[in-house]
Amino acid sequence: MFRLPIGDFFERGIDFLKVHGESFFNALKESVLFIIQHFENLLQWIPWWMLILIFVILAFSLSGKKLAIFTGLGLTFIYSLDLWSETLDTLSLVLSSTLFTLLIGIPLGVAMSKNDNTQKILQPILDFMQTMPAFIYLIPSVIFFGLGKMPGAIATIIFAMPPVVKLTNLGIRQVPKDVIEAAISFGCTQKQMLRKVQIPLALPTILTGINQTIMLSLSMVVISAMIGARGLGEVVYSGVTQMKIGKGFEGGIAVVILAIILDRLTQSLGIHKKRKQNNK
Amino acid sequence: MLKLAVKNLYKIYGSKPQRSLELVRQGVSKEELLKKTGNGIGVCKVNFEVEEGSIFVIMGLSGSGKSTLIRCLNRLIEPTSGSVFIDGHDICSYDEKQLLSIRRNKIAMVFQHFALLPHKTIEENVAFGLEIQNTSVEYRHQKACDALALVGLKGYENAYPNELSGGMQQRVGLARALAIDADILLMDEAFSALDPLIRSEMQDELMSIQDSMKKTIIFITHDLDEALKIGDQIAIMKDGAIIQTGSPEEILEHPADEYVRSFIKDVDRSKILTASSVMKKPDAIITQKGGLHLAVRKMRESKMSSIFVINKDKTLQGLLTIDSALEALKKGETDVTKYLLYDIEKAVPDTSLNELLPSAVRSKYPIAIVDKEERLLGIVARVAVLSGLSGEEVPNV
Numbered sequence: 083m084f085r086l087p088i089g090d091f092f093e094r095g096i097d098f099l100k101v102h103g104e105s106f107f108n109a110l111k112e113s114v115l116f117i118i119q120h121f122e123n124l125l126q127w128i129p130w131w132m133l134i135l136i137f138v139i140l141a142f143s144l145s146g147k148k149l150a151i152f153t154g155l156g157l158t159f160i161y162s163l164d165l166w167s168e169t170l171d172t173l174s175l176v177l178s179s180t181l182f183t184l185l186i187g188i189p190l191g192v193a194m195s196k197n198d199n200t201q202k203i204l205q206p207i208l209d210f211m212q213t214m215p216a217f218i219y220l221i222p223s224v225i226f227f228g229l230g231k232m233p234g235a236i237a238t239i240i241f242a243m244p245p246v247v248k249l250t251n252l253g254i255r256q257v258p259k260d261v262i263e264a265a266i267s268f269g270c271t272q273k274q275m276l277r278k279v280q281i282p283l284a285l286p287t288i289l290t291g292i293n294q295t296i297m298l299s300l301s302m303v304v305i306s307a308m309i310g311a312r313g314l315g316e317v318v319y320s321g322v323t324q325m326k327i328g329k330g331f332e333g334g335i336a337v338v339i340l341a342i343i344l345d346r347l348t349q350s351l352g353i354h355k356k357r358k359q360n361n362k
Numbered sequence: 363m364l365k366l367a368v369k370n371l372y373k374i375y376g377s378k379p380q381r382s383l384e385l386v387r388q389g390v391s392k393e394e395l396l397k398k399t400g401n402g403i404g405v406c407k408v409n410f411e412v413e414e415g416s417i418f419v420i421m422g423l424s425g426s427g428k429s430t431l432i433r434c435l436n437r438l439i440e441p442t443s444g445s446v447f448i449d450g451h452d453i454c455s456y457d458e459k460q461l462l463s464i465r466r467n468k469i470a471m472v473f474q475h476f477a478l479l480p481h482k483t484i485e486e487n488v489a490f491g492l493e494i495q496n497t498s499v500e501y502r503h504q505k506a507c508d509a510l511a512l513v514g515l516k517g518y519e520n521a522y523p524n525e526l527s528g529g530m531q532q533r534v535g536l537a538r539a540l541a542i543d544a545d546i547l548l549m550d551e552a553f554s555a556l557d558p559l560i561r562s563e564m565q566d567e568l569m570s571i572q573d574s575m576k577k578t579i580i581f582i583t584h585d586l587d588e589a590l591k592i593g594d595q596i597a598i599m600k601d602g603a604i605i606q607t608g609s610p611e612e613i614l615e616h617p618a619d620e621y622v623r624s625f626i627k628d629v630d631r632s633k634i635l636t637a638s639s640v641m642k643k644p645d646a647i648i649t650q651k652g653g654l655h656l657a658v659r660k661m662r663e664s665k666m667s668s669i670f671v672i673n674k675d676k677t678l679q680g681l682l683t684i685d686s687a688l689e690a691l692k693k694g695e696t697d698v699t700k701y702l703l704y705d706i707e708k709a710v711p712d713t714s715l716n717e718l719l720p721s722a723v724r725s726k727y728p729i730a731i732v733d734k735e736e737r738l739l740g741i742v743a744r745v746a747v748l749s750g751l752s753g754e755e756v757p758n759v
Binding site for chain 2: 258260261263264265266267268269270271274278279282283285
């Protein structure tokens, strides 16, 4: 039977990029690694109790007593499991990939909202990025960047980007037409429109996108561990491969706690904004 | 002085509007054009002029193109062809920069659904037009407070739009437009989303603000009562074209065609029509010196049972009825003044028919329409008040 050699094409394309794009990928690698490394150093440098305190205060001011208590207990629990340094590795990987995702994703979302053709082109690509099993990104990532944190971060960035792009686009497109019209009628320029009207009004939706991105990044943690990214994922992964059920479970619990804290924190960021408008 | 003039304005929706424009100019109808090219007519050969300081109401049903038309005036919608002159300059020929300056300084707009920014406070909303002009914070604050005081929203500076009722939100919309000191206000169904009581209140308020500010206002509405209440001039639109322009009374008294007539059918005419529109020239009058014989003859000629008696300088003296005139003649009297009725119903020309009704019911005789100096300007037969209300031609009584 006739078979389209799509796999071959893909391989050849990757080979081509490997040979001709080396300097670009190296530069990319350096800059991403630089950020991750400094994030990690910063987090490691702060004493554990101080970091927990910072998170508790953040939780209290953004959400309230409940989340603050949960954050304090949860993080202390992780520390007591002796998974602190792994947690920080994971956290820095997640936060720095999120940072890169937002840096690329939000402008992409804005561009998408401004132009219907851009939306038509980007929409299927984003769907593709989102639904493709995340493992697939690991292979080319490893080819370009070797083993370690870097390919993990790249795979995470690709996998976690679609929601923030889509939701930024959606948020901006949902700004009521008459508000846009009003702004134009008072002499708004394109830039002012984006800065003073569209982004602020789309912010709750964009924050949902950021929340989704962080959650997806966390879900990549274990997968990244397969190609040598350290952190909680490694704990879980080694638990699975070495049949250490207890250790794997502890790692899993730590991921869950981290996920809940990050999720609630970013969610309350959006609610916080709304509450201010409602003035309740 | 002419503030705004629109000349031969067209707006064609769809692709290749220029080709359709030719067809429309040749007289192709809306339906035919849609069938032939798939293009729709938004605005079709519209011409009108607005005097400085007046309220020009554009009225029509939904789909008549009035919202498109008002958006062409500040080029929120780009006209396909034609000109919009503001202070004599055609803004359709303006480039991006000039257009921006016109929007920032000359024209302000108020929207049907308020279109406030939910993330900004009331004061920030009102100051929005000034904020994007990069004016200083103090200036903005001052202007915003002034505008808010003007619309009666002092004390709400730090509230957010969703804390305010619809009427109050529209006051904010109005204040936002007033804050930039534009000469021209475009109001797109500004009060249509409000409930009737608030709407009427806002109309009164707009008119009182207008009395002191003397803006040039283009007001869009689908509500004829509203149009008649606030408009100095009214244009009635149908299918993108203006079919009649005129003062409220002109529209009511001389509707241009069936369409306009069907519109004004249900209008509460008593509020709009004034005594001057139903009064007749006072034919049956005599001067004091005219004498009784003349009075009786005139009454017979005009088939009236009473006659107004005036002075040399036309000031009203009183009313002479046929009965008392005949009685006086029997007695051989010739002096009119003794038999005059002095207690007669009088009104000024601006009195609405609504207010005239009680007088018409109370009095057995026609109502005298007089000016400030009590000079007789006309008379209104009692039956004319009623027929004026019903819209029938005033019969010759």
